Amino acid sequence: MRYCRKIRGSDLKILHICSAHLPDFDAGRGGPVYYRQTAEALAKLGHEVHVRVLNGKVSKRRTCASDPWMSFEVLQPYTERSRGDRWGAMLDGPRRADIIAPGYLQYGPHLIQLVEQEDFDVVVCDWIGSLVAVPRNLAVPILYIQHDFAHEIERVKRNHQRRKLDPRSLLSLSRLQDIELGQIQRAKSVICASNSEAARVEELTGIPTFYVPIYGGPIPAPKAPVSTSPRVFVFGFHNTAMSSSLTNVKELFNALKRWGQPSLHHVGTLNDKGLAAWKDVQDEHKITFHGYVADLTTVFRPGDIMIAPYSEGTGFRTKFVTASAHGLICAGLDRSFDCAPEFQDGETCVTAPDLPRLAERIFDLLRDRDERQRLSTRARALYEQEFNIERHLPSYRAALDRTVVDTAALAS
Numbered sequence: 046m047r048y049c050r051k052i053r054g055s056d057l058k059i060l061h062i063c064s065a066h067l068p069d070f071d072a073g074r075g076g077p078v079y080y081r082q083t084a085e086a087l088a089k090l091g092h093e094v095h096v097r098v099l100n101g102k103v104s105k106r107r108t109c110a111s112d113p114w115m116s117f118e119v120l121q122p123y124t125e126r127s128r129g130d131r132w133g134a135m136l137d138g139p140r141r142a143d144i145i146a147p148g149y150l151q152y153g154p155h156l157i158q159l160v161e162q163e164d165f166d167v168v169v170c171d172w173i174g175s176l177v178a179v180p181r182n183l184a185v186p187i188l189y190i191q192h193d194f195a196h197e198i199e200r201v202k203r204n205h206q207r208r209k210l211d212p213r214s215l216l217s218l219s220r221l222q223d224i225e226l227g228q229i230q231r232a233k234s235v236i237c238a239s240n241s242e243a244a245r246v247e248e249l250t251g252i253p254t255f256y257v258p259i260y261g262g263p264i265p266a267p268k269a270p271v272s273t274s275p276r277v278f279v280f281g282f283h284n285t286a287m288s289s290s291l292t293n294v295k296e297l298f299n300a301l302k303r304w305g306q307p308s309l310h311h312v313g314t315l316n317d318k319g320l321a322a323w324k325d326v327q328d329e330h331k332i333t334f335h336g337y338v339a340d341l342t343t344v345f346r347p348g349d350i351m352i353a354p355y356s357e358g359t360g361f362r363t364k365f366v367t368a369s370a371h372g373l374i375c376a377g378l379d380r381s382f383d384c385a386p387e388f389q390d391g392e393t394c395v396t397a398p399d400l401p402r403l404a405e406r407i408f409d410l411l412r413d414r415d416e417r418q419r420l421s422t423r424a425r426a427l428y429e430q431e432f433n434i435e436r437h438l439p440s441y442r443a444a445l446d447r448t449v450v451d452t453a454a455l456a457s
Contacts, residue, residue: 056091056092056093057092057093057166057167057445057449058092058093058095058163058164058165058166058167059087059092059093059094059095059165059166059167059168059169060095060097060159060160060163060165060167060169060185061080061083061084061087061094061095061096061097061169061171062097062099062156062168062169062170062171062175062178063077063080063096063097063098063099063171063172063175064076064098064099064146064149064171064174064175064178065098065099065174066080066098067080067098067119068080068081068083068096068098069081070082070261070262071339074282074284074363075192075238075259075362075363076172078259078261078262078363079171079190079192079238079259080096080171081261081262082259082260082261083169083171083190083236083441084096085434086434086437086438086441087169087441089434089438090438090441090442090445092445094116095116095118095165096116096117096118097118097119097120097159098118098119098120099120099149099152099175099178100120100148100174120152120155141224142177142224142227142228143177144212144213144216144221144224145173145177145195145196145213145221145224145225145228146173146174146176146177146178146195149174149177149178150178151178152178153178153179153180154180156178156179156180156183157180157182157183160183160185165185166186166449167185167186167187167188167445167448167449168183168185168186168187168188169187169188169189169190170187170188170189170190170232171190171192172190172192173191173192173195173225173228176189176228176229176231176232177228179231181231186233186448186449187231187232187233187448188232188233188235188236188444188445188448189229189231189232189234189235189236190235190236190237190238191229191235191236191237191238191242191243191246191254192238193238193239193242193359194225194242194245195221195225196218196221196222196224196225197357197359198285199213199218199221200218201285201286201289201357202285202289203218204289226249226250229246229250229252230250230252232252232448233252233253233447233449234253234255234444234445234447234448235247235250235253235254235255235444236254236255236256236440236441236444237254237256237257238257238258238259238362238384239256239359239362239383239384239385240256240258240383240384240385240386241359241383241384242359243255243256253444253447255440255441255443255444256440257440257441258362258385258387258431258432258437259362259363259366260431260432260433260434260436260437261363261366261367261432263433264367264370264371264428265342266372266425266429267342267345267346267371267372267425269342269347270347271346271347271348271372271414271417271418271421272346272347272348272349273414274308275307275308275346275348275349275350275410275411275417276307276308276309276310276346276349276350277301277307277308277309277310277349277350277352277407277411278310278312278345278349278350278351278352278368278373279294279309279310279311279312279313279332279351279352280311280312280313280351280364280367280368281313281361281363281364282313282314282315282316282319282337283313283314283315283318283322285360286355286357286359286360286361287313287319287360288318288319289355289357289360290353290354290355290356290360291322291323291326293354293355293356293378293400294352294354295326296354296400297352297354297400297403297407298326298330300400300401300403300404300405301404301408302330303404304404304405304408305408305411307407307408307411308333309330309331309332309333310332310333310334310335310344311323311332311333311334311335312335312336312337312338312341312344312345313336313337314336314337315336341367341371342371345368345371345372345373346372347371347372347373347421348372348373348374348414348417348418348421349372349373349374350373350375350376350395350407350411350417351364351365351368351373351374351375351376352376352377352403352407353365353375353376353378353381354377354378354381354400354403355377355378355380356380356381357380357381359383359384360384361377361381361384362384362385365382365385365388365394366385366428366432368424369388369393369424369425369427369428369432370425370428370432371425372421372422372424372425373421373424374394374395374410374417374420374421374424375388375393375394375395375424376394376395376396376403376406376407376410377394377395377396377403378396378397378398378399378400378403379396379397379398381396382394382396387427387431387432388427392420392423393420393423393424394420394424395407395410395420
């Protein structure tokens with residue numbers, strides 16, 4: 046076991062591995078925001094951060110490359126594999142991790158060479174693909190940043206979407222979980238974006254796990270007053286959570302229609318699949334689609350309502366934070382907020398056990414400007430108190446200390 050030469054509070058030389066996207070607060074999705082948040086927190090703790098983006102099919106953005114506290118490099122895309130090679134991973138034990146993050150095993154030799162040349166103290170693996178890419182014989186301690194359980198995403202897809210035939214779809218969910226946990230158990234500590242999954246990671250692996258929400262960069266307080274003509278927003282690009290909750294969105298819109306016809310809006314990127322999925326909803330409910338909006342203050346107004354009728358315990362956590370920063374009131378099913386315990390029903394959000402009662406509560410809000418003022422003000426106050434780098438630096442420090450100190454103890 047390699048000795049870490051610096052412990053507790055000293056400068057560490059950190060290799061921060063990200064996957065597919067650049068660290069970016071303006072990415073329009075949670076993953077790159079979490080990458081950037083992690084890199085900035087590690088640098089603020091006084092460490093030397095070297096970011097490497099795997100599967101770098103993207104160009105460098107000047108905002109990322111010019112950060113003085115971060116060295117930055119996008120690695121070349123991995124080689125496209127044959128169909129037979131992808132299926133062969135099912136039969137080959139050492140290659141089975143390829144099933145949950147296809148193609149990332151190929152980065153192993155490059156990462157070994159990089160770590161040996163640069164003499165890193167810690168490797169921070171952001172997302173499961175980054176962890177799969179790191180070879181098991183790499184003698185440097187790992188801090189793993191958990192975004193979502195890959196096997197849970199697969200379960201949601203099987204329940205709500207048509208699945209194309211691939212190796213992952215043929216394995217049982219318990220087998221996928223075993224493969225994923227086998228990777229996570231290589232880490233000395235874990236930081237998790239969802240509170241609900243943080244508890245489960247620690248329960249299943251015994252590894253110290255710290256909950257750090259995706260808070261991103263600072264968002265100024267809204268200047269506009271609470272709207273007298275509130276609107277209902279669906280917020281986010283067409284990812285697994287959004288596509289899987291679309292049936293609930295349709296049912297909620299139909300329920301709201303029975304109470305009246307609120308102004309319905311969608312903010313976020315829609316790819317071709319998303320446009321096709323939303324077409325019948327748009328035709329029936331006359332939704333205004335705004336697409337990707339870089340400056341949300343041009344669209345959102347305090348007292349508007351952001352719905353998240355998601356029946357899973359994770360998936361809308363980044364949207365909750367961003368919406369509350371703009372003074373929107375988040376409304377969802379009870380379980381929708383399992384990932385973010387900071388949000389409490391009647392205090393900083395609105396929840397209900399089922400869609401009909403959620404529709405009723407939303408309609409009551411639309412008619413009650415004073416209540417929307419109260420909840421909007423408290424949502425913004427919650428954002429200022431809970432979702433910033435100073436609030437969560439202690440968790441980053443604790444996770445890094447556990448990673449380094451535990452390794453040093455083993456080496457002694």
